[in-house]
Amino acid sequence: MSGAARSGSAPVTGSAMRLHVERMTYGSDAVAHAEDGRVVFAAGAVAGDVVEARVTQDGERFLRAEATSILQPSPDRTTPACPYVGICGGCPWAPLSRTAQLAAKRANVVDSLVRIGHLDAQEAEQLVAPCEDLGKPWGYRNKVELAFRRDGKHVTLGMHTTQTDAKGAPGVIKVDTCPLLDTRAKKLVKSVSGALGYLVGSRGIDLERVGIRSSSRTHDLEVALWTSPGEFPRAQAAKVLADACKATSVVRVLSKGPLKARKVTGVEVLAGRGHWRERVNNHTMMLSAPSFFQVNTKGAERLVELALEGLAPTEDDEAMDLYCGAGTFTLPLAERAAWVSAVESYGPAVRDLRRNLDAARHDNVGPIGGDAGREFPDSEADVIVVDPPRAGLAPDVVDKLCAQPARAIAYVSCDPATLARDLARFSADGTFAPTRITPVDLFPQTYHVECVCLLARI
Numbered sequence: 001m002s003g004a005a006r007s008g009s010a011p012v013t014g015s016a017m018r019l020h021v022e023r024m025t026y027g028s029d030a031v032a033h034a035e036d037g038r039v040v041f042a043a044g045a046v047a048g049d050v051v052e053a054r055v056t057q058d059g060e061r062f063l064r065a066e067a068t069s070i071l072q073p074s075p076d077r078t079t080p081a082c083p084y085v086g087i088c089g090g091c092p093w094a095p096l097s098r099t100a101q102l103a104a105k106r107a108n109v110v111d112s113l114v115r116i117g118h119l120d121a122q123e124a125e126q127l128v129a130p131c132e133d134l135g136k137p138w139g140y141r142n143k144v145e146l147a148f149r150r151d152g153k154h155v156t157l158g159m160h161t162t163q164t165d166a167k168g169a170p171g172v173i174k175v176d177t178c179p180l181l182d183t184r185a186k187k188l189v190k191s192v193s194g195a196l197g198y199l200v201g202s203r204g205i206d207l208e209r210v211g212i213r214s215s216s217r218t219h220d221l222e223v224a225l226w227t228s229p230g231e232f233p234r235a236q237a238a239k240v241l242a243d244a245c246k247a248t249s250v251v252r253v254l255s256k257g258p259l260k261a262r263k264v265t266g267v268e269v270l271a272g273r274g275h276w277r278e279r280v281n282n283h284t285m286m287l288s289a290p291s292f293f294q295v296n297t298k299g300a301e302r303l304v305e306l307a308l309e310g311l312a313p314t315e316d317d318e319a320m321d322l323y324c325g326a327g328t329f330t331l332p333l334a335e336r337a338a339w340v341s342a343v344e345s346y347g348p349a350v351r352d353l354r355r356n357l358d359a360a361r362h363d364n365v366g367p368i369g370g371d372a373g374r375e376f377p378d379s380e381a382d383v384i385v386v387d388p389p390r391a392g393l394a395p396d397v398v399d400k401l402c403a404q405p406a407r408a409i410a411y412v413s414c415d416p417a418t419l420a421r422d423l424a425r426f427s428a429d430g431t432f433a434p435t436r437i438t439p440v441d442l443f444p445q446t447y448h449v450e451c452v453c454l455l456a457r458i
Contacts, residue, residue, distance in 0.1 A: 010036045013058045017065055021049040021074070024104040026112070026416060026447055028092035028162075029064075040065050043162075044086060046096045047104065048074025076100035080445070081138050082179045088159040089170070091180060091445035102131040102441060105449040109416045109439050117420035117427075131439040131449065134298050139183040140444065141295045142278065146193055146210040147172045148200075155201045157193035157210065180445065185214030185221065188245055192223055195244035196237075203233055208255065208262075211289060217279035217297070222249040222272075224289035229254045229265060238271040249273045251289050264290045264348060275352075280304075283331045285356050290348040291326050294450075299442035303452055304332055306438055307410035310454035311383040313337045320381035320404070322372045322388070322397070326352035329385045329412075334362040341377035343368045376400045384409045392418030395425065402431040411453040419451060426455060433458050 011017055011034055019032040019042055029041040030049070038059075044067035045051045052071055057064035070077075080094035093101055106128055113124040134140070149156045149172040159178070161171040176190045192212060200207060211224035223241050232252060241250050249272040255262040267274070267288060275286045278293065281301050287293050294300035307329060313319055319337040321330045326349050330342045334357070342365055344350050350369040357365050368375050372388075373396045384406050386393065392415065393401075401409060409432055413419035419437075426432045432455040442450045 010034070011055050011058065011063060013055050015055050016068075017053045017055060017063075018071070019045065019049075019051050019053050019065065019067075021045045021047055021051060023047045023107065024093070024096070024447065026108045028089070028447060034063055038062055042067055045070075046074050046077055046093075047100065048076050074100075082445075084159065084173070084175055087161055087173055088175065089162045090159055090178070092162075093447055094445040098133065098137055098444070101444065102133055105441060105447070106131040106439050108447070109419075109437065109449065109451060112416035112420040113423070113437075115420070116417055117424045119420075119423075127434055127437050129436060129438045131441055132302065133441055134296070134302065134444075136298065137444040138179045139181065139186070140298070141178075141180045142182055142215055142293075142297050143211060143213045143295045144178050144181050144189065146189070146196075146212070148207040148209055150200075150206060153201070155197050157197050157200075157207075181212070182214050182216050184216050185212070188212055188214065188221070191244040192241065195240045196225075199233070199237060199240050203236070205232065211253075213276045213287075213289075215276070215278045215297070218277045218284065220248045220273075220277045221245065222251065222276040222289065223247050224251050224253055225270075226253045226255060228256055234268065234270050242271060247272060249276055253289050267348070280328060281332050283327075283356070283360055285326060285328070285331070285352075286359065287326050287352055288348045291346070291352045292349065293326065294328070294442060296442040299440060299450065300328055302440055303412055303442075303450060304329060306440070306452040307385055307412060308332060308336070310436070310452070311385070311408050311410050313383045317382040318379060320377055320379065320384040320406075322376075322384070322386045324353065324385075324387070325349045327356045329387060330365060331356060331360055331362065333383075333385065334360070334365050337383070338364065339379075340365045341368065341379050341381070342366065343370065343372050343375055343377065345369070345371050345375075373397050373400070380404065381406045383407065385412065386410070387412040388418075390415045390418065393422045393425075398422060398425045398429070402426065402429040407457055409455040411455060413451045413453060414448065416449065416451065419453060423453070423455075431458060432456065 030045040032040040039062045050072035051067040052069045053065035085094045113119045158174040208226040213222040250270040252268040254266045313336040317337045319340045321342045324342040437453045
């Protein structure tokens with residue numbers, strides 16, 4: 001029987017437990033059960049392990065614990081390629097085999113559909129396809145971000161740790177490389193962090209974070225320094241980074257406001273082009289540092305393929321692309337449809353979208369800057385793509401989508417929970433129903449999964 005071995009009273013914070021780990025959560029922890037029936041979220045364990053663990057949080061309905069020793073390793077446990085697993089929080093599922101990762105990600109999608117979307121378990125199983133493996137479990141990322149921390153005169157640039165300080169903020173550990181980053185660029189982590197560590201330490205300036213984007217297709221390399229407005233050694237920063245790496249673009253992104261709601265106020269070009277280029281679906285896209293783009297380029301192409309295969313747009317169709325970003329779905333839609341209404345709320349992405357449309361010479365797209373609900377296109381679409389942020393679709397956007405005469409919607413989701421919630425809203429309206437959900441593993445070694453859900457008119 002799964003559970004925790006104990007004697008006497010129920011587990012309390014600091015006590016030891018023996019856990020038979022059952023499955024992975026949609027998170028970095030695995031799940032077991034205590035003998036009193038409470039769920040235990042176990043850090044440092046994978047499904048199938050038998051571990052000794054220490055209770056770190058004693059809740060009314062659940063416990064949190066940290067594995068202190070592996071008593072019996074899972075058949076699915078593997079040796080990670082990254083030496084920082086368990087210290088850096090970037091690849092928490094790395095000790096789990098690829099086969100088990102893919103199965104767990106699909107299971108989490110199914111679980112969300114049942115628990116949150118209120119689908120019948122058998123229906124959810126039939127709806128969700130196997131999780132697609134893109135065949136590159138390491139070295140797939142085109143971007144990494146370095147965290148910054150100053151303790152007095154000591155400066156650290158590196159990765160966030162799994163441990164937090166007394167204020168609840170994650171620590172920062174200096175790393176020499178990141179195996180998740182594109183193989184061509186993985187040594188850049190050490191060279192960029194070293195160069196900037198010297199600069200900020202000697203000049204007494206602060207950074208919020210540092211973004212490194214590298215393309216193996218265009219060979220572009222961009223370093224983006226995120227800072228608050230104010231004095232900054234622009235020329236020295238450009239020179240230090242030029243000596244450290246052959247960047248095609250070095251920019252400073254200025255932002256201000258509360259930590260969780262900071263807004264970009266400007267971008268300064270310190271050296272090079274001032275933007276990063278990536279080749280996607282036969283298009284060369286230009287992206288400014290603040291603009292979102294999938295960190296897995298091959299994965300982004302697969303999402304587009306799945307969406308377009310499901311929608312099958314024709315040259316007579318009117319299309320709609322909500323939350324379109326810099327045009328990942330807009331550009332291929334414009335090649336196939338008569339007209340595309342493209343809506344994006346983030347200013348830098350809207351500017352990149354217009355630039356990418358001009359470069360591709362597409363004059364059959366109407367870019368619209370603004371919130372998808374407030375700026376919902378005044379049109380009648382035949383096919384629709386929605387690719388919202390993690391929060392999913394607002395209720396008014398679901399209502400407006402249901403009022404469209406479209407034959408199909410491709411919903412691209414980065415969070416199974418909000419996808420399931422929104423599918424329940426579509427179901428309540430009764431206009432569209434999901435026909436297939438394909439999970440795609442854009443983020444190996446993590447619990448994250450991207451899904452393309454096709455909805456057809458009932």
